[in-house]
Amino acid sequence: xxxxxxxxxxxxxxxxxxxxxxxxxxxxxxxxxxxxxxxxxxxxxxxxxxxxxxxxxxxxxxxxxxxxxxxxxxxxxxxxxxxxxxxxxxxxxxxxxxxxxxxxxxxxxxxxxxxxxxxxxxxxxxxxxxxxxxxxxxxxxxxxxxxxxxxxxxxxxxxxxxxxxxxxxxxxxxxxxxxxxxxxxxxxxxxxxxxxxxxxxxxxxxxxxxxxxxxxxxxxxxxxxxxxxxxxxxxxxxxxxxxx
Amino acid sequence: xxxxxxxxxxxxxxxxxxxxxxxxxxxxxxxxxxxxxxxxxxxxxxxxxxxxxxxxxxxxxxxxxxxxxxxxxxxxxxxxxxxxxxxxxxxxxxxxxxxxxxxxxxxxxxxxxxxxxxxxxxxxxxxxxxxxxxxxxxxxxxxxxxxxxxxxxxxxxxxxxxxxxxxxxxxxxxxxxxxxxxxxxxxxxxxxxxxxxxxxxxxxxxxxxxxxxxxxxxxxxxxxxxxxxxxxxxxxxxxxxxxxxxxxxxxxxxxxxxxxxxxxxxxxxxxxxxxxx
Numbered sequence: 001x002x003x004x005x006x007x008x009x010x011x012x013x014x015x016x017x018x019x020x021x022x023x024x025x026x027x028x029x030x031x032x033x034x035x036x037x038x039x040x041x042x043x044x045x046x047x048x049x050x051x052x053x054x055x056x057x058x059x060x061x062x063x064x065x066x067x068x069x070x071x072x073x074x075x076x077x078x079x080x081x082x083x084x085x086x087x088x089x090x091x092x093x094x095x096x097x098x099x100x101x102x103x104x105x106x107x108x109x110x111x112x113x114x115x116x117x118x119x120x121x122x123x124x125x126x127x128x129x130x131x132x133x134x135x136x137x138x139x140x141x142x143x144x145x146x147x148x149x150x151x152x153x154x155x156x157x158x159x160x161x162x163x164x165x166x167x168x169x170x171x172x173x174x175x176x177x178x179x180x181x182x183x184x185x186x187x188x189x190x191x192x193x194x195x196x197x198x199x200x201x202x203x204x205x206x207x208x209x210x211x212x213x214x215x216x217x218x219x220x221x222x223x224x225x226x227x228x229x230x231x232x233x234x235x236x237x238x239x240x241x242x243x244x
Numbered sequence: 245x246x247x248x249x250x251x252x253x254x255x256x257x258x259x260x261x262x263x264x265x266x267x268x269x270x271x272x273x274x275x276x277x278x279x280x281x282x283x284x285x286x287x288x289x290x291x292x293x294x295x296x297x298x299x300x301x302x303x304x305x306x307x308x309x310x311x312x313x314x315x316x317x318x319x320x321x322x323x324x325x326x327x328x329x330x331x332x333x334x335x336x337x338x339x340x341x342x343x344x345x346x347x348x349x350x351x352x353x354x355x356x357x358x359x360x361x362x363x364x365x366x367x368x369x370x371x372x373x374x375x376x377x378x379x380x381x382x383x384x385x386x387x388x389x390x391x392x393x394x395x396x397x398x399x400x401x402x403x404x405x406x407x408x409x410x411x412x413x414x415x416x417x418x419x420x421x422x423x424x425x426x427x428x429x430x431x432x433x434x435x436x437x438x439x440x441x442x443x444x445x446x447x448x449x450x451x452x453x454x455x456x457x458x459x460x461x462x463x464x465x466x467x468x469x470x471x472x473x474x475x476x477x478x479x480x481x482x483x484x485x486x487x488x489x490x491x492x493x494x495x496x497x498x499x500x501x502x503x504x505x506x507x508x509x510x511x512x513x514x515x516x517x518x519x520x521x
Binding site for chain 2: 020023024027028031032034035037038039042043044050052053054055056057059060061067068069070071072074075076077078079080081082083084085086087088089090093101102103104105106107108109110111113114118119121127129130133143144145146148149150204206208212213215217219221239241243
């Protein structure tokens with residue numbers, strides 16, 4: 001590079017540094033105004049409530065939802081501060097007790113045994129990238145962390161491929177979103193401290209499916225009593241509702 | 245005890261039947277009288293007593309709230325969202341139905357009081373959010389706690405987020421649990437304590453740096469230090485390290501204090517140099 005080229009490079013570097021600094025500054029200002037908006041519109045207007053909450057949380061719900069930016073339960077179901085203890089992971093998966101420790105079951109243990117929530121709600125959703133990755137996986141291990149996680153839903157994939165073999169790939173993914181959700185509900189019962197509370201009627205397990213294309217919400221509740229009466233391991237549900 | 249017997253005798257003597265409410269009232273008055281007596285003898289306990297009474301009031305207030313109908317609660321919440329947000333923003337939700345392109349990956353605690361959609365006003369489409377106990381990030385591992393790695397890989401490699409923010413918070417039960425694990429390491433939970441020990445380095449640092457602070461103050465320090473441990477662990481993920489080195493990804497730490505209504509935000513001073521060719 002000749003001298004003029006070098007000078008140009010220097011100028012470019014300086015410009016980039018200024019742009020980075022501007023980006024950092026914009027981001028800081030953006031986050032600051034977001035927090036101040038919350039403080040003004042919610043916190044200060046409900047100060048006594050927030051002061052009580054600061055002392056203790058007693059949420060009635062534990063919610064397990066996907067990390068997808070479009071499905072936050074605080075937005076779609078309007079949960080307010082203090083109402084719902086929340087886990088968010090890829091594809092809202094709950095692995096069974098025998099698979100060992102996960103981020104999800106550490107939070108489950110806290111919510112069920114310490115906070116003693118009354119409801120667990122697992123929410124699946126349309127166009128789930130995690131479920132799509134599960135349905136697209138090839139047999140050979142790719143070393144992808146995403147696949148190492150979603151492979152926990154492989155039984156749901158097998159069931160989907162059997163039940164929905166005639167459908168196109170998108171429709172199969174949609175089927176798997178609900179199948180995986182139901183598997184997660186059953187996996188919750190593999191935790192002894194969850195099954196104990198469910199059997200005593202102290203804890204309800206619900207599934208929910210949010211379709212953000214049609215904007216509908218479907219909900220169902222695990223019918224533990226009927227499962228026990230019928231002596232089945234298969235999921236039996238009650239109180240199925242759809243709102244659209 | 246002597247006080248309660250004397251009162252009962254007085255009421256008996258004047259022929260007054262003690263009702264259930266009276267008995268409950270007597271227990272409460274008795275308890276308050278005992279507390280007042282103690283505080284008059286030991287005035288320095290006033291602050292501690294006030295804090296405990298505040299907590300008790302909050303607990304009783306929350307526990308006394310009406311039982312909810314879960315179906316009704318979900319129905320009301322969803323129909324309100326659909327009417328007030330979804331139907332009023334057809335362009336936004338139309339685009340989101342096709343694809344998401346959030347600029348943020350946010351790690352926040354599962355605590356019911358700290359949802360980033362409230363605290364930072366994130367709207368649908370803005371932030372891919374992971375929530376776990378104490379918003380912790382374990383170091384890179386193909387199998388253990390792979391859920392975290394899956395979320396980071398999806399957000400950074402597939403969604404190409406521009407920022408990762410890890411948010412700790414005040415009165416964090418997970419951090420308190422970490423700080424309460426005895427020095428000999430005995431644990432009593434199945435999963436919780438193994439999880440929170442990801443941030444053992446934060447606990448060690450806070451205990452080593454302590455200048456005689458209370459347990460509560462140590463917990464607050466640990467809440468912030470744990471965020472830094474998580475940020476450091478983020479760099480063990482090769483795709484995070486690459487993106488940070490290329491300056492396509494920024495890492496931020498934060499702490500939300502809902503007792504004082506404040507929010508701290510910081511950068512780590514990272515000196516990432518490209519590997520020599």
